[in-house]
Amino acid sequence: xxxxxxxxxxxxxxxxxxxxxxxxxxxxxxxxxxxxxxxxxxxxxxxxxxxxxxxxxxxxxxxxxxxxxxxxxxxxxxxxxxxxxxxxxxxxxxxxxxxxxxxxxxxxxxxxxxxxxxxxxxxxxxxxxxxxxxxxxxxxxxxxxxxxxxxxxxxxxxxxxxxxxxxxxxxxxxxxxxxxxxxxxxxxxxxxxxxxxxxxxxxxxxxxxxxxxxxxxxxxxxxxxxxxxxxxxxxxxxxxxxxxxxxxxxxxxxxxxxxxxxxxxxxxxxxxxxxxxxxxxxxxxxxxxxxxxxxxxxxxxxxxxxxxxxxxxxxxxxxxxxxxxxxxxxxxxxxxxxxxxxxxxxxxxxxxxxxxxxxxxxxxxxxxxxxxxxxxxxxxxxxxxxxxxxxxxxxxxxxxxxxxxxxxxxxxxxxxxxxxxxxxxxxxxxxxxxxxxxxxxxxxxxxxxxxxxx
Amino acid sequence: xxxxxxxxxxxxxxxxxxxxxxxxxxxxxxxxxxxxxxxxxxxxxxxxxxxxxxxxxxxxxxxxxxxxxxxxxxxxxxxxxxxxxxxxxxxxxxxxxxxxxxxxxxxxxxxxxxxxxxxxxxxxxxxxxxxxxxxxxxxxxxxxxxxxxxxxxxxxxxxxxxxxxxxxxxxxxxxxxxxxxxxxxxxxxxxxxxxxxxxxxxxxxxxxxxxxxxxxxxxxxxxxxxxxxxxxxxxxxxxxxxxxxxxxxxxxxxxxxxxxxxxxxxxxxxxxxxxxxxxxxxxxxxxxxxxxxxxxxxxxxxxxxxxxxxxxxxxxxxxxxxxxxxxxxxxxxxxxxxxxxxxxxxxxxxxxxxxxxxxxxxxxxxxxxxxxxxxxxxxxxxxxxxxxxxxxxxxxxxxxxxxxxxxxxxxxxxxxxxxxxxxxxxxxxxxxxxxxxxxxxxxxxxxxxxxxxxxxxxxxxxxxxxxxxxxxxxxxxxxxxxxxxxxxxxxxxxxxxxxxxxxxxxxxxxxxxxxxxxx
Numbered sequence: 001x002x003x004x005x006x007x008x009x010x011x012x013x014x015x016x017x018x019x020x021x022x023x024x025x026x027x028x029x030x031x032x033x034x035x036x037x038x039x040x041x042x043x044x045x046x047x048x049x050x051x052x053x054x055x056x057x058x059x060x061x062x063x064x065x066x067x068x069x070x071x072x073x074x075x076x077x078x079x080x081x082x083x084x085x086x087x088x089x090x091x092x093x094x095x096x097x098x099x100x101x102x103x104x105x106x107x108x109x110x111x112x113x114x115x116x117x118x119x120x121x122x123x124x125x126x127x128x129x130x131x132x133x134x135x136x137x138x139x140x141x142x143x144x145x146x147x148x149x150x151x152x153x154x155x156x157x158x159x160x161x162x163x164x165x166x167x168x169x170x171x172x173x174x175x176x177x178x179x180x181x182x183x184x185x186x187x188x189x190x191x192x193x194x195x196x197x198x199x200x201x202x203x204x205x206x207x208x209x210x211x212x213x214x215x216x217x218x219x220x221x222x223x224x225x226x227x228x229x230x231x232x233x234x235x236x237x238x239x240x241x242x243x244x245x246x247x248x249x250x251x252x253x254x255x256x257x258x259x260x261x262x263x264x265x266x267x268x269x270x271x272x273x274x275x276x277x278x279x280x281x282x283x284x285x286x287x288x289x290x291x292x293x294x295x296x297x298x299x300x301x302x303x304x305x306x307x308x309x310x311x312x313x314x315x316x317x318x319x320x321x322x323x324x325x326x327x328x329x330x331x332x333x334x335x336x337x338x339x340x341x342x343x344x345x346x347x348x349x350x351x352x353x354x355x356x357x358x359x360x361x362x363x364x365x366x367x368x369x370x371x372x373x374x375x376x377x378x379x380x381x382x383x384x385x386x387x388x389x390x391x392x393x394x395x396x397x398x399x400x401x402x403x404x405x406x407x408x409x410x411x412x413x414x415x416x417x418x419x420x421x422x423x424x425x426x427x428x429x430x431x432x433x434x435x436x437x438x439x440x441x442x443x444x445x446x447x448x449x450x451x452x453x454x
Numbered sequence: 455x456x457x458x459x460x461x462x463x464x465x466x467x468x469x470x471x472x473x474x475x476x477x478x479x480x481x482x483x484x485x486x487x488x489x490x491x492x493x494x495x496x497x498x499x500x501x502x503x504x505x506x507x508x509x510x511x512x513x514x515x516x517x518x519x520x521x522x523x524x525x526x527x528x529x530x531x532x533x534x535x536x537x538x539x540x541x542x543x544x545x546x547x548x549x550x551x552x553x554x555x556x557x558x559x560x561x562x563x564x565x566x567x568x569x570x571x572x573x574x575x576x577x578x579x580x581x582x583x584x585x586x587x588x589x590x591x592x593x594x595x596x597x598x599x600x601x602x603x604x605x606x607x608x609x610x611x612x613x614x615x616x617x618x619x620x621x622x623x624x625x626x627x628x629x630x631x632x633x634x635x636x637x638x639x640x641x642x643x644x645x646x647x648x649x650x651x652x653x654x655x656x657x658x659x660x661x662x663x664x665x666x667x668x669x670x671x672x673x674x675x676x677x678x679x680x681x682x683x684x685x686x687x688x689x690x691x692x693x694x695x696x697x698x699x700x701x702x703x704x705x706x707x708x709x710x711x712x713x714x715x716x717x718x719x720x721x722x723x724x725x726x727x728x729x730x731x732x733x734x735x736x737x738x739x740x741x742x743x744x745x746x747x748x749x750x751x752x753x754x755x756x757x758x759x760x761x762x763x764x765x766x767x768x769x770x771x772x773x774x775x776x777x778x779x780x781x782x783x784x785x786x787x788x789x790x791x792x793x794x795x796x797x798x799x800x801x802x803x804x805x806x807x808x809x810x811x812x813x814x815x816x817x818x819x820x821x822x823x824x825x826x827x828x829x830x831x832x833x834x835x836x837x838x839x840x841x842x843x844x845x846x847x848x849x850x851x852x853x854x855x856x857x858x859x860x861x862x863x864x865x866x867x868x869x870x871x872x873x874x875x876x877x878x879x880x881x882x883x884x885x886x887x888x889x890x891x892x893x894x895x896x897x898x899x900x901x902x903x904x905x906x907x908x909x910x911x912x913x914x915x916x917x918x919x920x921x922x923x924x925x926x927x928x929x930x931x932x933x934x935x936x937x938x939x940x941x942x943x944x945x946x947x948x949x950x951x952x953x954x955x956x957x958x959x960x961x962x963x964x965x966x967x968x969x970x971x972x973x
Contacts, residue, residue: 283828287812287819294807301763301794301802302816303785 041359044411045404048357049371052403056082056396063392074386081385082396085109085378091385105381107253107260109373111331114266115140117369118324119351121276122180122317124360126194128280129313130293135183135198136321137348138205139176143322144336144345145209146175147329151241152226161245165330168246172326173319179205180318184311194314202344210342213238228335242332261334265327270366272323277362289313321348353405375400459521460485460648461506461537461617466515468501475501476512479674481650481667483617488639488649490659490680492692493669494892499652502669503619506650507539508532538610539619544602546594552605553577553590556612573612580611584641599748600631607638618642619650624658628748629920629953636662654692654893655921656685668692693893703904706928709739712791712880712912713760713774719767720755728767729755731936737881742903742913744927744944746920748956752936753916754797757885760914761794762787763802775880788817791880795870795887797916803870804858811839811854814873846872846902864895871899875906882906885916900926920949934958 018030033039057079064075080097081088086105089098119136126133151168183197213226228237241247251264280286292299292309300306324347329336354372358364379397382388388396461483468476476498483489493499504510506517508526516523519535526532532539546555553570556577562569574590581588586604594602603623610618620639624632639662643649651663659666660680668675668691675691690696714736722729730752737743745753758764760772762784772780775791788794796802804813815824815835824834839854848868850856858866871887884903888896903926907913917923923930923944930942932955939961942952954960 282830282832284820284825284830285828287830291805291808291816295801295805297801298803298805298816300784301761301796303783303788305783305785 040411040414041361041364041407044414045357045359045364045368045407047410047414048404048407049400051406051410052400053082055403056399059392059396059399060388063388070387074388078382078386078388078393078396081381082375082378085374085381088378088381088385097385103257104259105377107257107262109370109377110253110257110266111261111263111333111373112376113369113373114263114269115324115328115347116350116354116372117266117269117273117365118327119321119347120354120358120365120369121273121351121362122321122324123351123355124358124362124365125276125280125289125320126313126317127355127360128293129289129309130296131184131187131194131310131314131317133180133183133198133314133317133321134195134352135180135201135348136317136351137344137346138198138202139179139318139321140325140345140348141202141205141209142175142179142318143172143325144329145212146322147172147326148226148238148241148336151246151330152239152244154244156245161247162249164244165246165248168241168330169323169326172322176322176325177315177319179322181311181315184314187314188307188310202348206342206344238336240332240335241330246330247332248327248330261331263327263331263333265331268327269324272320273362273366276320280362321351350401353401356405357407359407371404372401458485459483460519462516462518462521463502463506464516464518466502466505466512466517468498468505468510468512474672476505476669477672477674478515479669479672482677483648483650484665485648486643486646487664488643488651488662490651490653490663490666491669492654492656492659492666492688494654494692497669497692498672499669500621501672503539503621503650503652506532507537507619533613533615536614536616537619538613538615538617540603540606540610540621540623542622542625544606546602546605548595549593551591551593552588552597552601552608555594555605556590556609560613577608577612580608584611584645585638586611599626600628600634603627603631603635604638607642616646617648617650619652621652622654623651624653624655625918626749628957629949630957632658656688659688660685670694689893695894701900701904701925703926704908706741706907708741708928709910711736712739713737713914714772715760716771716773718756718759718770718772720752720759720764721767722755729936730759733933733936733938735931735938735941737912737914739880739910739912740907741928742907742915742926743929743931744915744917744923745931745933746917746923746952746956747933749918751933751956753885753933755936756933757794757797757883757916761792761796761883788877791878793874793877793879793882795874795882795884797885797889799863799866799870804866806857806859808858809854810843810848810850810856810858810861810869811835813858813869814839814842814854817873817877842869842872842876846875847898848872864891867891867899868895871902875902879911881912881914883914883916886918887915888917888919888922896922920952923952924949932956934961 017028019028021028060075060078060082061072064070064072077097084097084099086102086109087099088105089100089102092098119140122136122139123133147168150171151164154164154167156164179201182201183194186192186197187194226238228239248263248265248268250262251267253262253264253267254260256262280290288299288304289309289312291302291304292306293313296306299309325345328334328347350372354365354368357368357371375397379393382393382396383390459482461481463479463481466476466479466481467474479498479502481489481491481502491499491502501510505512506526508528508531511527517526518524524535526535526537547558550558553574557568557570557573562572577590580586581604584607586608588601588604588608589597592601594605597605603626607618623635627635636658639649639651643664651659653659663680665677665679666683666688667677668688670692678688678691686696716734718730718733719728720730721727733756735743745756747753755764759766759770762779762782766772766780770780771778774787777790779787779790782790800806805816808816811832812835815838818824819830819835824831824838836854842848843850843853846868849865850861858869861869867887874882882903887899887903891899900922903913903915907928915923915926917926927944930944930947930952931938932940932942932952934956935958939958940955941962955962
């Protein structure tokens with residue numbers, strides 16, 4: 001009996017230590033936890049998502065008010081599906097919404113999260129080096145192109161299909177690496193802003209890929225073998241890699257989520273994310289990359305090769321984005337349509353909010369990309385189940401994604417920065433220039449306050 | 455002088471989130487006096503002046519002018535009350551003329567057109583009256599720092615300000631210009647203007663001020679008459695304990711040449727001229743060679759050239775311990791006997807978002823001690839950092855895992871000094887190693903430098919503070935407009951003499967090395 005009592009007392013003490021400090025030197029555990037960087041980041045990301053969902057709901061209501069075709073009932077239903085997402089299992093006989101484990105949607109979420117995870121990692125690693133990789137779309141396209149050509153042109157009756165698969169993946173990554181290096185080279189040697197070069201390489205890549213497939217198609221040249229003439233209703237689609245027997249191993253994922261498009265790619269992507277996390281945080285290479293990104297001048301001062309860091313990080317970013325494309329098209333379910341693809345692939349740009357939502361943390365990127373896929377699927381279910389059409393559901397999804405990129409703002413609010421700033425403005429409505437000398441003197445004081453003092 | 459106060463700041467308390475910048479501070483300024491405000495960095499001097507100038511509003515306390523309580527909400531209010539300020543970094547429009555700068559913001563207009571004639575007359579009259587020699591039509595970018603400062607003073611006088619605040623006005627001036635400024639300030643006071651003079655230089659206070667108010671860590675320490683005190687007493691009030699104002703060191707005992715710079719030229723990126731022009735000198739083991747000069751005369755570029763941050767022009771040759779390092783990488787220099795305390799600790803010295811231990815190992819992380827198969831051994835880095843922190847007394851809130859950005863400037867500098875001192879080096883390049891530090895930290899860093907010299911290291915010191923130059927160096931090289939214009943023994947030269955060389959008024963005959971090249 002006393003043992004049970006003791007056990008409960010122990011639990012009680014633990015809970016007490018969460019909120020009450022045992023001594024003045026030790027702060028309550030919850031406070032320590034709350035003040036952790038990771039907690040701050042995660043909670044501000046969640047807040048950002050929450051605010052997106054709330055505003056999304058407001059829009060759902062607004063459409064219900066102004067559109068006669070949409071009732072309030074469907075607004076509520078749409079909101080429930082938005083939240084329920086992949087757990088939506090259709091309507092019951094009475095017409096009510098039902099929710100539960102939906103293996104197909106779950107698998108689809110994993111499948112769609114995969115390329116986003118890779119482009120998110122691509123953007124995140126470039127951010128770590130202080131670069132904004134807006135060229136993930138172009139790198140993704142170059143990866144698509146190289147992978148498809150290798151996967152479809154090699155004879156799998158002669159070469160082992162797994163070997164072709166590996167080669168196709170590596171070819172895609174190599175193409176992305178080289179494509180990513182271009183902005184890196186310009187940045188490192190000529191100090192040309194990487195955003196400009198990335199945008200230009202994006203458009204070059206799309207024209208290049210478009211030209212490649214179209215030229216072959218029109219002239220009936222060797223490249224025509226890549227175009228899907230098997231199915232007559234299709235035009236402009238490139239063959240699935242599965243037609244050549246080249247498919248990513250599923251690692252049993254198809255058994256787990258029957259009926260979905262899921263492939264083993266997501267497992268590979270998650271492993272890549274974990275490896276990248278270790279590389280960035282634990283290795284000499286990652287240490288140099290982060291130093292260079294945080295302060296290029298001091299990295300140079302310390303004898304690091306800042307030029308190399310910049311080029312390599314852009315190259316790796318390119319390889320990651322391209323690997324996303326490779327795994328996406330090697331899944332065997334997807335076919336690349338080049339005709340209607342004169343717009344850049346959205347996966348590249350969506351990598352940016354994924355990275356922002358995850359604070360450029362590779363592990364966080366896993367969850368952020370899942371969330372993006374989740375909300376996308378929820379949008380599709382709304383379209384199917386309610387009176388809201390494609391455009392509205394896309395709009396709602398866009399709002400949520402847009403606001404999720406505001407996580408940094410919520411972080412500032414959580415750490416009290418925003419309100420402190422407002423206060424300062426209240427008392428000092430002077431120009432930034434005149435305030436500056438005063439601030440420089442304030443700063444060291446703030447710090448001596450934190451320490452024992454000099 | 456009776457107790458006729460023109461400005462009184464009574465019991466001012468100003469808080470920022472997490473700190474009290476001014477804690478119950480009182481400052482009373484008499485009409486016609488020069489009142490010095492003394493304190494270390496972070497003592498709250500600038501905050502107090504910002505409150506007076508309307509940039510901040512105090513939570514507690516009152517400001518009185520001529521005994522009447524006033525509220526100052528913004529700089530315009532301050533201006534209306536006759537309060538003017540010369541900031542440490544001048545607020546002038548570079549491409550405007552002196553006259554345009556003076557009337558900017560207080561233009562007399564008629565039908566929307568500026569009446570420059572009247573303004574010119576007034577400016578000329580003022581400059582005559584107070585001995586402020588300026589050329590009203592010269593562009594600010596073309597005039598000397600001294601004249602820029604006089605322009606700032608004229609700006610205040612043009613606005614009929616009676617209370618003039620000078621924020622660290624001598625930091626950018628040569629000794630001659632400082633003497634001139636002192637006499638201008640005395641003249642202004644004699645004409646009935648009241649002057650608040652912010653500084654941490656004790657000899658200037660002794661020379662020019664009537665009374666001194668001392669702040670320490672945001673608290674009011676006291677106000678004393680200058681004639682009743684001495685520098686030692688003032689420094690004790692400022693720091694809180696007694697300090698040794700002079701550096702104690704034995705005579706130098708120079709050994710073999712460690713660094714040899716031959717015909718070094720560095721191109722200025724902006725105007726394509728040589729920022730450093732054909733400079734040659736040697737630094738020997740066991741001596742401290744100091745490059746003196748006014749800011750912006752090529753010292754920064756010279757150091758960049760020696761440390762590898764900037765590429766030297768062809769024809770230059772830099773030899774370190776027998777290795778020609780002219781075209782060698784920074785890493786090569788770092789691992790072959792060079793340590794470098796950089797001028798800008800935030801730009802070069804530290805990765806501010808890294809923890810203290812990661813900064814401590816920033817030039818050594820690749821050594822076998824700190825990495826294994828490409829993985830950093832963070833526990834070794836931590837151990838090393840803890841050891842340095844202990845030995846050099848670097849203070850921070852969480853020790854090795856403190857993010858360096860959150861540390862105070864003094865301790866950031868101490869961390870850099872610790873790191874550079876500990877690295878195996880034959881040559882220590884120290885650029886303004888005590889900039890922005892308080893007296894205690896300065897004393898400490900000076901001692902460390904002298905200690906390294908006595909242990910046989912060659913020290914190349916670059917400093918803008920003449921006190922530091924005179925105190926610390928064994929040999930002084932004066933640099934003006936990218937050239938070495940003189941070499942001196944600190945025991946046989948006066949500050950005034952150095953000033954003449956720094957301003958370019960005098961130069962020694964071209965150095966022998968330069969002659970050899972010409973021949």
